[in-house]
Amino acid sequence: MLTSFYIDGEFPNEEQIEWEPFALTPDKYEPLAKDQCQLLELPHQEQEKWLPIFGIEEVFLTNDAKRTIPFTFTEDGSSFVALDKVLRWDSPLDGGFERKEIDLSSEVTLDTVLANAPHPDTFPLSDDEMATCEREILRFMRIVYPEESGKRRLTGLHLKDGYIKAEIKRVEDAKSTLDIKINLLIERKTLTAVNYFDQDKLFAAFRHFTEAGEPVVSLEEAFEKLRGYLKVDPVYVYDSEKDRYIMCGKVDNKYGVNAVTGEVMTLNEMG
Incomplete structure (x- = not known):
């Protein structure tokens, strides 16, 4: 016997969607895919070494091919506020x-359900909240990362089950390094920082790995090898500029090119 059923996610109504046929063709999305082709240094755990790998960063391309929407901007839908x-x-x-202990559960009381009360995350961040968050982030950084002044940047704020998640990255955003960030959780009721996760500590386990070899494969050569593996799927994506869901192409590629050997490999082989 079925005792419970639920669907989690954001469900736009008809008025929020700009319906249109998918119009992206290879001549429109391949130049963008080439721009997204990056040289990264990724850890290979079995070989205990860093490998220089060309890969194509996942991104959404608008149906008119005039601009992109980064994948991270859509993870939390309309709640994400991009900053730099x-x-x-x-x-x-x-x-x-x-x-402090955090509670990311999405449980609600029966009274809340019967009252059809909106989820707190549906209320956008106000200017005052964002200003207070920025002051709290600075306070946190001055305590926990006192020597990092000018070396970190705030890249975004988004709502998560009653918390405000601040995304903090390094200033030197070189394409040859991993995208390492600090996720700081700020309680929305009090606008005080309560917990954080530093991905740099996760990658500390790879510091003894052998350094990556010198690349000999060019970006143009790597992209030609990856071109046949490109995948572009039609999908409606929330566009914060229009406050609507628009047709986009999800540009993705699960393969990479070893910049030393020229070998094409699946990115999940890096484990």
């Missing part, structure tokens, strides 16, 4: 940062 602010301060703060 370098975090600077003059002096550190004394004291420590105490991590």
Whole structure:
């Protein structure tokens, strides 16, 4: 006997969607895919070494092929606020940062359901909230990362089950490095930081790996090898500029090219 059933996600109504036929053809999306082709240094755990790999970063291309919407902008739908602010301060703060237990469950009471009350995450961040968050992020950085002034940037804020998640990346966003970031959770009720996760600590396990070899394959050669593996799927994506869902092509490629050997390999072989 079925005792429960639910579907999780964002469900736009008809008025929020700009219906149109998919119009992207290879002559429109291949130049964009080439621009997305990057040289990354990725860890190969079995070989215990870093490999220089050309790969194509996943992105959404609008149906008119005039602009892109980064994949990360759509992970939390309309709640994501893109930012690009370098975090600077003059002096550190004394004291420590105490991590608090967080609750990311999406449970609601029966009364809330019967009242058809909107989820807190459906209320967009106000200007005052964002300004307070930026001050709280600086306070956190001055305590936990006191020597990192000018070396980190705030790239986005998004809502997550009653929390505001701040995404903090390194300023030197070189394409030859992994996209490592700090995710800082700020309680929305109090606008105070309660917990964080630093991906740099996760990748610390790879620091003894052998350094990557010098690339000999050019970007043009790598893209020609990857061209046949390109995948572009039609999908409706939330566009914060229009506050509507628009037709896009999801440009993706599950393969990469070893920049030393020229070998084409699936990216999941890197495990």
